[in-house]
Amino acid sequence: MTPFTCGLKGRNLVFTVLFCISAFGLTTYLGFNGQFQHRRMHFIFREHKPMHHQFGLENPGENGQKLTLNLEKPPSDLETYRFPAGLSEGMKKSIEKSVRWMTGLKEPPKFLPEYKNPCWYEDFDPLIGKGKIYRDNWYGMFHPYAKKNSGAFKSWEFNLYSWWSQNKKRLRCIPYFYLAGIAKCGTTDLFQRIRSHPDVADGLLKMSQWWGRLAYNTAGNGSGVPFIDFVDLFDYPARVIEKYTCTTCPKLHHQIVGDYSTNTLFDNDYWIRLLGNNPQLHEPNITTAHYIRYFQPGAKILAIFREPTERLYSDYLFFYKGVKSPERFHSLAKQAVELFDNCTKIFSVRSCAYNRTLHSQEALRIVRLRVGLYHVYVNDYLRVFPRDQLLFLRLEDYHNNMNESLNRVYNFLGLRDLNAREEYKVLRKGAVNSRSKNNTKIGDALERTKILLRNFYAKHNDLLAEALGDDGFKWHANEIKQPADNGPEKIAS
Ligand SMILES: *[C@@H]1O[C@H](CO)[C@@H](O)[C@H](O)[C@H]1NC(C)=O
Ligand SMILES: *[C@@H]1O[C@H](CO)[C@@H](O)[C@H](O)[C@H]1NC(C)=O
Ligand SMILES: *[C@@H]1O[C@H](CO)[C@@H](O)[C@H](O)[C@H]1NC(C)=O
Ligand SMILES: *[C@@H]1O[C@H](CO)[C@@H](O)[C@H](O)[C@H]1NC(C)=O
Ligand SMILES: *[C@@H]1O[C@H](CO)[C@@H](O)[C@H](O)[C@H]1NC(C)=O
Numbered sequence: 001m002t003p004f005t006c007g008l009k010g011r012n013l014v015f016t017v018l019f020c021i022s023a024f025g026l027t028t029y030l031g032f033n034g035q036f037q038h039r040r041m042h043f044i045f046r047e048h049k050p051m052h053h054q055f056g057l058e059n060p061g062e063n064g065q066k067l068t069l070n071l072e073k074p075p076s077d078l079e080t081y082r083f084p085a086g087l088s089e090g091m092k093k094s095i096e097k098s099v100r101w102m103t104g105l106k107e108p109p110k111f112l113p114e115y116k117n118p119c120w121y122e123d124f125d126p127l128i129g130k131g132k133i134y135r136d137n138w139y140g141m142f143h144p145y146a147k148k149n150s151g152a153f154k155s156w157e158f159n160l161y162s163w164w165s166q167n168k169k170r171l172r173c174i175p176y177f178y179l180a181g182i183a184k185c186g187t188t189d190l191f192q193r194i195r196s197h198p199d200v201a202d203g204l205l206k207m208s209q210w211w212g213r214l215a216y217n218t219a220g221n222g223s224g225v226p227f228i229d230f231v232d233l234f235d236y237p238a239r240v241i242e243k244y245t246c247t248t249c250p251k252l253h254h255q256i257v258g259d260y261s262t263n264t265l266f267d268n269d270y271w272i273r274l275l276g277n278n279p280q281l282h283e284p285n286i287t288t289a290h291y292i293r294y295f296q297p298g299a300k301i302l303a304i305f306r307e308p309t310e311r312l313y314s315d316y317l318f319f320y321k322g323v324k325s326p327e328r329f330h331s332l333a334k335q336a337v338e339l340f341d342n343c344t345k346i347f348s349v350r351s352c353a354y355n356r357t358l359h360s361q362e363a364l365r366i367v368r369l370r371v372g373l374y375h376v377y378v379n380d381y382l383r384v385f386p387r388d389q390l391l392f393l394r395l396e397d398y399h400n401n402m403n404e405s406l407n408r409v410y411n412f413l414g415l416r417d418l419n420a421r422e423e424y425k426v427l428r429k430g431a432v433n434s435r436s437k438n439n440t441k442i443g444d445a446l447e448r449t450k451i452l453l454r455n456f457y458a459k460h461n462d463l464l465a466e467a468l469g470d471d472g473f474k475w476h477a478n479e480i481k482q483p484a485d486n487g488p489e490k491i492a493s
């Protein structure tokens with residue numbers, strides 16, 4: 001028996017994974033807050049709606065239920081498969097070239113057809129030697145959780161090496177879905193509950209930040225983090241995904257893994273460097289969304305939003321490390337709004353939202369106004385991905401009816417319904433409220449700050465509501481009294 005912990009982060013987030021050799025082979029147990037949950041082998045699928053964009057194979061399961069999977073060969077109209085409509089040939093070439101540069105791969109992998117999750121096999125040379133697999137992994141060396149990561153990598157290698165050697169193959173997977181935003185909107189709580197689903201495997205980290213940031217630039221370094229270092233984060237879940245198939249469709253590997261980097265949606269800080277973008281235009285033509293779509297056309301993107309004024313104050317209390325007070329917040333917020341409004345007198349809102357120079361000015365760095373301009377980012381994803389590959393939630397709804405919001409997420413991800421016992425386990429725990437004692441003492445934002453910020457965000461919320469066809473995103477005054485804060489996120493996202 002080999003117990004090991006992969007401390008993801010935070011107080012109550014230590015996961016223990018135990019391998020037990022039983023008469024039936026290797027059975028994986030996953031622990032959550034000391035509660036052990038047996039991953040059972042019997043699965044029934046929820047009807048997975050066929051999607052026009054996903055060129056999938058429909059495999060009839062029990063009671064005519066279906067599972068859509070990746071096809072080995074992309075459809076003949078590869079173009080429309082990997083690119084949104086209306087892109088010029090030059091733009092397509094730029095995306096191809098950039099992704100080649102970012103991933104080091106000549107072309108995106110052909111995902112295995114019998115896997116719901118995007119996965120592929122890589123040759124494995126047993127002579128490579130134990131201790132070398134993750135030795136140079138960036139996340140194991142430089143990430144803020146490097147120490148924990150390298151500990152987890154060691155355990156993974158210990159457990160997986162002989163399996164890979166035996167097979168001379170190593171299954172590689174990238175996330176099936178991305179919880180792409182947004183910081184201080186309940187992402188930590190949602191993240192924990194999504195992966196409580198028995199068919200969702202766990203990656204190493206919550207915040208890999210690869211697509212949105214690290215692919216282009218590591219902190220204080222001109223070069224990006226290698227793609228393969230990102231893929232390494234999913235090696236253990238890849239083994240879980242490889243191991244389990246559903247009993248009603250025994251050849252199908254139905255488990256999935258996700259990425260939970262809450263900056264993916266809005267972080268395009270390095271857009272000026274991306275091929276196909278022209279700094280003279282003052283705003284990006286190509287964003288991270290294009291790269292993800294090109295590399296994994298079936299990717300699902302979900303995000304949770306919160307009334308932006310409440311989000312902003314919570315973000316300030318959480319990320320700013322200097323002396324904090326509602327008065328200071330007020331004066332910074334006033335400057336921030338003025339800086340942004342000054343920018344929009346000359347440039348478009350979208351241009352200002354993506355302007356790194358503007359947002360590195362002190363007031364905007366501390367009061368991260370741009371993060372709440374949800375409509376800019378949502379519209380950019382709507383332009384690139386088919387609507388049914390995107391899901392946007394509100395923290396307020398999540399708090400009022402967590403069961404319903406979670407079911408929407410599970411449904412969106414094509415996950416089966418939970419049975420009563422599983423549902424109880426997932427819903428039992430109340431929402432995480434992590435506003436620290438010190439930050440609670442600082443008190444609420446001033447009324448005049450709230451008015452200032454609500455006025456600022458009102459037009460942006462209207463645009464979000466319009467883009468999503470849902471007036472809930474206007475956050476009417478009667479629901480502004482806010483629910484609890486979300487969990488800890490030590491890394492600014
Ligand atoms: C992006 O490129 C398209 C052509 O592919 C062009 O029509 C459009 O104006 C460009 N937009 C921006 C913001 O550069
Ligand atoms: C910085 O980049 C160089 C290559 O240009 C690489 O060798 C080095 O490991 C990187 N350092 C960090 C901290 O990422
Ligand atoms: C970003 O904003 C600054 C002002 O803060 C402006 O000088 C600069 O031209 C803008 N950059 C782009 C690419 O629009
Ligand atoms: C905004 O622009 C006005 C007019 O140009 C200027 O007086 C003011 O200082 C600017 N505000 C900030 C915060 O830079
Ligand atoms: C959660 O939602 C599902 C599906 O709508 C329903 O069957 C179930 O009874 C709900 N559970 C609770 C605790 O409300």
Ligand SMILES: *[C@@H]1O[C@H](CO)[C@@H](O)[C@H](O)[C@H]1NC(C)=O
Binds near residue numbers: 436438
């Ligand atoms: C909370 O405040 C106290 C006194 O102001 C300080 O000593 C302590 O370090 C703070 N704790 C944190 C986690 O910031």
